[in-house]
Amino acid sequence: MSIQSTPLTAAAVRPLLRGRFGEPYLWSESCSSTQDVLRGSDLPEGAVAVTEHQTGGRGREGRRWDDSPGRSLLVSLLLRPPPGAAAEQLSLVAGLCVAESVEEDRDAASIKWPNDVLVSGRKVAGVLIEASEGAVVCGIGVNVLQTEAELPAQTRLPAASLLTASGRALDRATLLASLLEILEHRYDAWRRSGLAPLLDELEARNVxxxxxxxxxxxxxxxxxxxxxxxxxxxxxxxxxxxxxxxxxxxxxx
The missing domain is CATH 2.30.30.100 (SH3 type barrels.)
Incomplete structure (x- = not known):
């Protein structure tokens, strides 16, 4: 049976936020892609788009990203890195942040270069980086509450959710707030020093x-x-x- 989850509205998430990431907070019940909500906008760095379901979700190289409504974290974050910064590195930065946010009290999460997060060898999350005109939209999809029957079957890597990997139904709002806090911390370190301060932790998770x-x-x-x-x-x-x-x-x- 599918587990019911409270929608990730601003009212549910804003009280949990502990940093500058998440304002403005743009939520929708459904959209084509959270990437499309932020792309080309003049919103400030830290703006976040979240939805319960994407009708045209995508991963790297144009692949589809399928979801079950209300079971995932489907979030995009607008970043404005310094001119000349290696924006492609943000895929690894975000992957590390996702791994940190999902692993507490669960099996350690690993990173499959350059953009997948695995638990027990199965993919639970992916990152999509799209850069243009000095802005980067960082899209993150995390399978949280899907049952085995709700997970996609025809995938390059076996898929899992945090529920199937751990047996626990995690609160999506708490997970999202934790992820945004870690992202802010790691992103600021990257802005100052590139990947250097993150390399040891990335390598420890290099599957x-x-x-x-x-x-x-x-x-x-x-x-x-x-x-x-x-x-x-x-x-x-x-x-x-x-x-x-x-x-x-x-x-x-």
Whole structure:
């Protein structure tokens, strides 16, 4: 049976917020995508769009992001990083924040470079970064309350929700407030120093390290996450390269 959840309206979430992220807070019962709500707007940094259901949710490379209404966190955050900053690194920053926010009293969450969050080897969350004209819209989708029957079956990675991974029905408003607080802290550290202060924690969650993968036309063994956010790949001939983007497929050459 599906678990009922209180909608993530401003009245439910604003009293829980503990920082500057979340104002203005734009909630809707349904929309095409929370990314579309913020893209191209003149809203200030920290503006958040949240919905209960997306009719056109998407992930990286144009893939669909399906949800069950009222079961997920579907949130986009507007950021305005310094000119020249490596905005693509924010995928890892946000992934780290999601992992931190979902793992308390549960199995440790790991990061599958560059934008997925896993619990017990199954995907519970994804991050989508879209940058234009000095602004970045950071979209985050977290499966929270879906049952096994409500999770998508045909996915590149086996899907899970925090409910199926932990057996606990978490309060979405509390989770959202925690995520935004962690995001603010980590984003400010990134603005000051890039990925350097986050690398140890990212590496501790790097689920790809030591695994055979294929990415961006290259096959090899995944290594560490480099200081600029790229993934180290050791080729079969022993040479190494750095991969900046691409879909990671698990498996040998």
């Amino acid at each position: 790809l390290r030591g695994r055979d993968v294929r990415v961006a036309g290259e096959a090899g063994t995944a290594g560490s996450i480099a200081p600029d956010g790229r993934l180290t790949l050791r080729r079969p001939d022993g040479s190494t390269t750095l991969v900046g983007s691409g879909e990671v497929e698990l498996g040998g050459p």
